[in-house]
Amino acid sequence: MSMPERGRLAGKTAVVTGAAGGIGRELVLALLREGASVAALDIDDGRLAALADQCAERELATRLSTSRTDISRYEECEEAIAHARSQFGGPHILINNGAMGMGVIRRDHMVELIGIQEITPGMWDQFTATNYSGAWYMTRAAIDGMLANGWGRIVNVTTSFFTMLRSKFHPYGPAKAGLEAISAGQAEEFAGTGVTVNVVVPGGPTDTPMVPEESGFDRGALISPSAMVPPIVWLCSEAGDDATGHRYVAADWDPACEPDAAAAACRAPIAWPDLAHNPVWPGGKPQA
Numbered sequence: 001m002s003m004p005e006r007g008r009l010a011g012k013t014a015v016v017t018g019a020a021g022g023i024g025r026e027l028v029l030a031l032l033r034e035g036a037s038v039a040a041l042d043i044d045d046g047r048l049a050a051l052a053d054q055c056a057e058r059e060l061a062t063r064l065s066t067s068r069t070d071i072s073r074y075e076e077c078e079e080a081i082a083h084a085r086s087q088f089g090g091p092h093i094l095i096n097n098g099a100m101g102m103g104v105i106r107r108d109h110m111v112e113l114i115g116i117q118e119i120t121p122g123m124w125d126q127f128t129a130t131n132y133s134g135a136w137y138m139t140r141a142a143i144d145g146m147l148a149n150g151w152g153r154i155v156n157v158t159t160s161f162f163t164m165l166r167s168k169f170h171p172y173g174p175a176k177a178g179l180e181a182i183s184a185g186q187a188e189e190f191a192g193t194g195v196t197v198n199v200v201v202p203g204g205p206t207d208t209p210m211v212p213e214e215s216g217f218d219r220g221a222l223i224s225p226s227a228m229v230p231p232i233v234w235l236c237s238e239a240g241d242d243a244t245g246h247r248y249v250a251a252d253w254d255p256a257c258e259p260d261a262a263a264a265a266c267r268a269p270i271a272w273p274d275l276a277h278n279p280v281w282p283g284g285k286p287q288a
């Protein structure tokens with residue numbers, strides 16, 4: 001049994017996808033430090049084992065479970081949610097963070113961008129199944145429990161609008177644009193239920209394995225993956241009760257500010273709602 005904890009997330013169960021990656025690892029450690037129990041999911045067994053070792057050293061391991069879960073496969077998402085529920089209860093918090101980066105296609109993709117001929121249909125399908133469908137699958141598997149509890153937090157990690165629209169950044173960019181649209185619709189679908197849906201992005205290239213050394217960046221100039229922690233922990237805590245439908249840019253979170261003010265200063269509505277008005281619609285306006 002784990003020791004009772006007093007953090008801002010004590011008693012909560014969080015599920016984090018892509019948990020063994022650069023940002024995922026920071027999130028898992030932060031959520032554990034805040035008192036949550038965490039189910040850490042990834043397809044990288046070696047890095048998951050390293051994460052478990054790191055938590056054992058810090059005596060956080062009693063509230064951690066790690067499992068090899070491929071979010072591009074719906075059955076595995078369902079199993080992971082059921083396992084988290086049986087082990088810790090909930091889940092109350094879902095962080096859809098797992099994704100494939102363009103370096104999977106070619107590691108120097110930032111230096112020489114990737115054109116359509118270099119992308120096989122199989123790669124396209126795997127990217128979209130992971131970066132787009134994976135978050136929907138996880139939310140689909142977790143949502144009934146959250147709605148039944150009348151409390152839930154869904155955080156979707158997308159990317160900068162620049163990357164979504166960038167030429168020769170497919171399938172990564174468009175798949176993330178799709179997840180941004182899913183997030184906007186689900187924030188509205190779950191409004192008033194106690195389940196919030198928000199997007200958090202780093203705000204630019206971040207110092208994680210997703211940005212290969214071959215990118216040619218000065219690593220010190222990249223955003224630290226730990227920048228994602230303050231907005232995500234804030235959203236998952238009671239302070240985030242009324243925050244839904246927002247998009248937070250982590251690099252703009254000012255640690256010198258009081259958290260509510262820092263959150264208010266780095267957010268905007270999810271996606272592009274200003275473009276979503278007034279379609280030509282038979283009989284008047286579409287149902288909101």
Ligand SMILES: NC(=O)c1ccc[n+]([C@@H]2O[C@H](COP(=O)([O-])OP(=O)(O)OC[C@H]3O[C@@H](n4cnc5c(N)ncnc54)[C@H](O)[C@@H]3O)[C@@H](O)[C@H]2O)c1
Pocket residue numbers: 017018019020021022023024041042043044047069070071072096097098099100101130157158159160201202203204205206207208209210211225
């Ligand atoms: N690093 C950046 O510059 C940057 C910028 C903007 C947004 N992001 C987003 O941040 C999130 C975290 O990325 P990161 O920078 O930590 O990269 P990362 O490559 O370090 O971590 C991503 C993790 O996702 C896992 N993953 C890949 N496919 C999976 C699957 N099918 N099922 C389960 N897990 C899978 C990988 O094994 C990896 O551990 C991603 O959603 C990414 O798109 C990153």
